[in-house]
Amino acid sequence: MSSYELMVIFTPVLSNEEFSAGTKNLKKFITDNAGEIVGEDTWGLKSLAYPIAKKTTGLYYVMEYQAETSLNAKFTIQMNRDESIMRFMITVLDKHAIAYNDRKRRGIKIEKPVPAQKESNQLTEKEA
Amino acid sequence: MAKTDIKYLTTQRVEVRQKKYCRFKKMGIKYIDYKDGEFLKKFINDQGKLLPRRLTGNSLKFQRKVATAVKKCRQMAILPYVTDLLK
Numbered sequence: 413m414s415s416y417e418l419m420v421i422f423t424p425v426l427s428n429e430e431f432s433a434g435t436k437n438l439k440k441f442i443t444d445n446a447g448e449i450v451g452e453d454t455w456g457l458k459s460l461a462y463p464i465a466k467k468t469t470g471l472y473y474v475m476e477y478q479a480e481t482s483l484n485a486k487f488t489i490q491m492n493r494d495e496s497i498m499r500f501m502i503t504v505l506d507k508h509a510i511a512y513n514d515r516k517r518r519g520i521k522i523e524k525p526v527p528a529q530k531e532s533n534q535l536t537e538k539e540a
Numbered sequence: 541m542a543k544t545d546i547k548y549l550t551t552q553r554v555e556v557r558q559k560k561y562c563r564f565k566k567m568g569i570k571y572i573d574y575k576d577g578e579f580l581k582k583f584i585n586d587q588g589k590l591l592p593r594r595l596t597g598n599s600l601k602f603q604r605k606v607a608t609a610v611k612k613c614r615q616m617a618i619l620p621y622v623t624d625l626l627k
Contacts, residue, residue: 419575419616461620470617474575501616508570 415450415478415510420491420500421464422471424457434496435473441490447479451517464498476505476513560597564605572605574612577619584610588623 422434439449455472464470484502491500505513564572574580583591583598583606590610593603613619 421616460617461614461623462617464617472616499616501612503574503612506571509573512571512573 413478414481415476415505416484417503417505417509417513418475418477418487418500419503420473420475421460421498422473422496423465423498424467424469424471426471426496430496431471431473434494435475438473438475438491441487442477442479442483445479445483445486447477447483450476450478451513452476467498470498562597562599562602564602565599572602572609574609574616575618577613580606580610580613580619584619586624588614588620 418438420435420438422431426434435452435454439452442449452473452475455474457469458472459469460467487502488500491497563569572580583596585591590607593600596603596606598606610619614621
């Protein structure tokens, strides 16, 4: 039961119900095949960095789930068949990633790393 | 006196280059999220290309993690493959 993270881009032409219906049957697929959903996050309509399938915007949906490793093969086949999905990506989560997602879900402020250190050349007085 | 004292009009400026450090090790960050486009923009240049280690100062382990995260980000159209974005 390793944990995975799915990210899906739906075509923007979907209406809200179709979009929620699409996400619902993704979840149904997992719960049917003895997987369980840890968390989900809908970003909604976002502009893409480059056009995909002639469209410049997409409906983003992110989901974290735990399932058997064999489920992903069936899952990708099912998602390839679905026309409303433009692109999807399943990533394996290691323990740091799971901890990160938990912290993010619980809303604990994640301190960003210190800003990039600039080439600050301090001037040092060189005693003559 | 062995060393003659040379007096300069202005003090001699010695440029001390700040020692580069790996921000992930220093901040104790273990996971680089590929969904966070804004943060990953620090590691790509204006054309969207990945910056080398000597500029980002990352350690090898985290530079690879950043590289895979940026590639996943590009795949999911959060970051562009090539652009002339004025970052």
